[in-house]
Amino acid sequence: MSLSVRSRGVPMSREQFLQLPEGPPFYDYVNGEAIEVNRPTLRHQEILLALASQLLLHTRAKQLGKVAIEVNLELPNGNIYTPDILFYSPQTEPRLDLQRGYVRGVPDLIVEILSPSTAEYDRTQKMSDYAACQVPWVWLVDQDTLVIEEYQWTPEGYLRRQAVNAQTPFTPHLFLELTLQMAQLVPAASESESQEDF
Incomplete structure (x- = not known):
């Protein structure tokens, strides 16, 4: 039996969630x-x-x-998200659920690209869960300004290690031999684009 969900925040069991058809619409499973x-x-x-x-x-x-x-990433606490980018080292190789196409476990890095409609959700709900599951590194990238914020997990919560603007080279602590400069990778958003909810 397939289920349908028409609004945000619909209570259901994990088993019901796993029976939902592939989107659209798309869902996270949270608490x-x-x-x-x-x-x-x-x-x-x-x-x-x-x-x-x-x-x-x-x-x-x-x-x-x-x-x-x-x-889809299934965290140890049972919540399921779809982060923009995941990275796993050989030491934290994910467990794959081939039937559902899910990844289980804690990645070394999660990257979330913040848009106006998702920034608060990403910064609060997702970051709280990532911290609870001890995801070592999280990058938050503002899609309008291209600022990259790098966070490292600590027992007290996430510590922001750096915030780098689009014109400044970004060398992540996880990849010390990698340097990214967002202004060179991505064209600047035009005034009209920045008014839209990208």
Whole structure:
């Protein structure tokens, strides 16, 4: 039996959530509720592809691990999200649920690209869960300004290690041989684009 969800925050069991058909619409599973999430738009996807391609090239060349984009991640607390980018080192290799196409476990890095409609959700609900599950590194990327914030997990919560603007080279602590400069990877948002909810 397939189920349908028409609004945000619909209570259901995990088993019911797993029976939902593939979207659209798309959902996260958070604390016993299916939460409808917006699909990404062009600006978001430009940033996603630019970052993911650089991470993929670097991690493959150095044999550092696996990069994945927009796959369902089942955290140890049972909540299910679809982060923009995941990275797993060989030491934290994910468990794959091939039947559902899910990844289980705690990745080394999660990257979330913030849009106006999702920024609060990403900064509060998701970051809280990522901290509870001890995800070591999280990057938050503002899609309008291209500022990258790098957070490291500590027992007291996430510590912001750096916030780098689009014109400044960003060298992540997780990949010390990688340098990214967002202004070179992604064209600046035009005035009209920044008014839209990308």
